[in-house]
Amino acid sequence: MTEHHSEPVHPYHLATQLRDAITRLGRRVRQARAVGDLTIAQLSALTSLELAGALSPGDLAEVERVRPPTMTKIVAKLEERGLVARTPHPRDRRQVILAATEQGREINARFGRERDAWLAQRLEGLSDADRRTLLAAAAILRRLACE
Amino acid sequence: MTEHHSEPVHPYHLATQLRDAITRLGRRVRQARAVGDLTIAQLSALTSLELAGALSPGDLAEVERVRPPTMTKIVAKLEERGLVARTPHPRDRRQVILAATEQGREINARFGRERDAWLAQRLEGLSDADRRTLLAAAAILRRLACE
DNA sequence: TGCTATTCGTTAGCCATGCTCACAGTTAGG
DNA sequence: CCTAACTGTGAGCATGGCTAACGAATAGCA
Numbered sequence: 001m002t003e004h005h006s007e008p009v010h011p012y013h014l015a016t017q018l019r020d021a022i023t024r025l026g027r028r029v030r031q032a033r034a035v036g037d038l039t040i041a042q043l044s045a046l047t048s049l050e051l052a053g054a055l056s057p058g059d060l061a062e063v064e065r066v067r068p069p070t071m072t073k074i075v076a077k078l079e080e081r082g083l084v085a086r087t088p089h090p091r092d093r094r095q096v097i098l099a100a101t102e103q104g105r106e107i108n109a110r111f112g113r114e115r116d117a118w119l120a121q122r123l124e125g126l127s128d129a130d131r132r133t134l135l136a137a138a139a140i141l142r143r144l145a146c147e
Numbered sequence: 148m149t150e151h152h153s154e155p156v157h158p159y160h161l162a163t164q165l166r167d168a169i170t171r172l173g174r175r176v177r178q179a180r181a182v183g184d185l186t187i188a189q190l191s192a193l194t195s196l197e198l199a200g201a202l203s204p205g206d207l208a209e210v211e212r213v214r215p216p217t218m219t220k221i222v223a224k225l226e227e228r229g230l231v232a233r234t235p236h237p238r239d240r241r242q243v244i245l246a247a248t249e250q251g252r253e254i255n256a257r258f259g260r261e262r263d264a265w266l267a268q269r270l271e272g273l274s275d276a277d278r279r280t281l282l283a284a285a286a287i288l289r290r291l292a293c294e
Numbered sequence: 295t296g297c298t299a300t301t302c303g304t305t306a307g308c309c310a311t312g313c314t315c316a317c318a319g320t321t322a323g324g
Numbered sequence: 325c326c327t328a329a330c331t332g333t334g335a336g337c338a339t340g341g342c343t344a345a346c347g348a349a350t351a352g353c354a
Contacts, residue, residue, distance in 0.1 A: 006305075009278035011270040015263035017174055017285040018270075022185055024292035026173045029166055040170055041340065057303060066260035067173060072304055072342055077339090094302045094349045103273055116162035120292050121254040122156040124166075125289030130287050132157035140277050144269050177310095178341075186310065204332060216313055219333055224310090241320045241331045300351075302334075309343080314335105 018141075032118035038078075038107070041066075043115055045074050046083060046100055046108050056089070056101040067147070083107055165288075184258050188213075192221050193230060193247055194254050201246040203236070212292070219272075231256055235260055 028112060030040055038046070041064075046062045049055055055063065061071035078084040083104030089095035100108065123131060177187055185193070188211075195210045202210065208218035212229055222245060225231040230251030236242035247255065270278060 008275050009282050013266040014270055014278055014282050015267035015284070016259070017289070018281060019263055019266060020188070020191070021285040021288035021292065023172050023191060024175065024212060025288050026169050027312085029169065038325065040166070044167070044170065058301090065171060065313080067342065069343080071344085073340070083220060084216050090202050092302085092350070096303070102169065112163075113159065116159060116166055119166060119310065120158040120162035121289075122294060123161055126287065129244050129263070131158070132252050133280060133283050133285060134165060135161050136280050138161070138168040140273065140281060141168035141172050142164070144191055144266075145168065145175050147269060175343085188311065205330095213311085215332065216314085216315065217333080222310075223333095239321070239331085243332070295354100297352100299350100299352080302348085303346105304348105305346080306344085308344105310339105310341080312339080313337080316336105317332105317334080319331085319333105321328100323328080324326090324328085 027064055029119055037111055037114065038083075039144065040115070041074050043111065045071070046078060046104055047112070049084065049098055050100045050105060050108055056095050057098060058142050060098060078104070081107075152279070184261065185230075185254070187226055187262070188221055190255065190258065190262055191286075193251055195224060195253055196231065196245055197247045197255060201244050203242050206244060207245060217218070225251070228254075 013047060045064055048060060052063070054058075056073050058068055060075070061068045064074075066074075075084060076088075079086070081094065083101055083102050084098055087097045087099070089097055091119060125136070126134075192207060192211055194209060199206075199210070203217050204222060207222070207237055208215045210242070211218065211221075213221075222231060222233075226233070231245055231247055232248050234244045234246070236244055273281075
């Protein structure tokens with residue numbers, strides 16, 4: 001596991017390894033949620049909304065890196081459950097302002113932990129060195145995704 | 148970025164960071180494929196098949212960590228394009244043996260690179276230290292996914 | 295002022311990827 | 325030999341992506 005003095009990492013090889021790891025783990029994470037719980041996409045949108053305070057659908061789509069029609073669907077699901085409310089924009093009547101409701105914030109807080117429980121439990125079995133590696137990697141990957 | 152002497156990484160925090168990074172980057176990778184190309188799931192199955200030599204649909208589903216009916220669909224797509232062939236099991240007539248065809252191996256080799264081109268290009272912009280971190284992380288994540 | 299272009303969100307419709315449930319064929323075991 | 329278990333598939337559903345097209349509203353410019 002010591003990486004000192006080894007030759008440079010080839011981007012293509014790394015890309016293949018990463019993609020494989022990401023798709024497989026992503027699959028596990030996605031299906032490791034309780035029935036009736038919010039999906040990953042829904043929770044992610046709700047979290048972004050809460051962090052930002054309020055956003056238009058278009059801005060939320062941009063934050064989540066999906067196309068507007070996709071966000072329309074996700075928001076519709078959240079609205080159905082009363083977790084997100086829409087208010088008209090004061091000046092521009094084309095726009096809509098989305099915000100998490102009280103219930104939405106509650107649900108987000110409660111299920112936020114459960115959402116990551118499966119993964120967290122597995123991470124507990126790792127060495128702290130491995131966890132540090134993953135934390136550093138997460139930051140790098142996040143940057144890559146948002147380029 | 149120096150991680151020495153810092154306190155332990157909390158699994159839940161790490162889980163949240165990782166899930167976020169994985170879902171976002173996974174989204175980018177999934178949609179960064181050439182038109183007419185195979186999808187990630189299809190290429191992944193084809194690769195697994197090629198690595199193993201031959202597998203039954205059930206075993207392939209297990210390797211890919213999906214349910215058998217899901218694999219049925221994926222294999223059907225690959226079969227349509229002549230990339231995978233099925234032969235009957237010599238003793239057990241319930242079972243089927245799947246193997247990549249010559250054309251399948253060819254396509255896999257050719258599009259394997261293109262599939263990861265987007266990601267590889269971004270990885271080239273990183274420092275070698277970052278790439279080492281990611282390579283180590285990929286191995287850890289892969290292990291987690293297959294637990 | 296009034297026409298035109300742009301922007302915003304949504305609708306419609308497509309496809310991929312997952313799932314569960316149910317079933318037919320086959321094999322294995324008592 | 326009959327029943328139980330296993331294998332793969334079909335049917336049907338939900339989610340989550342996308343593009344294309346559209347209506348409403350705004351902005352810009354003549």
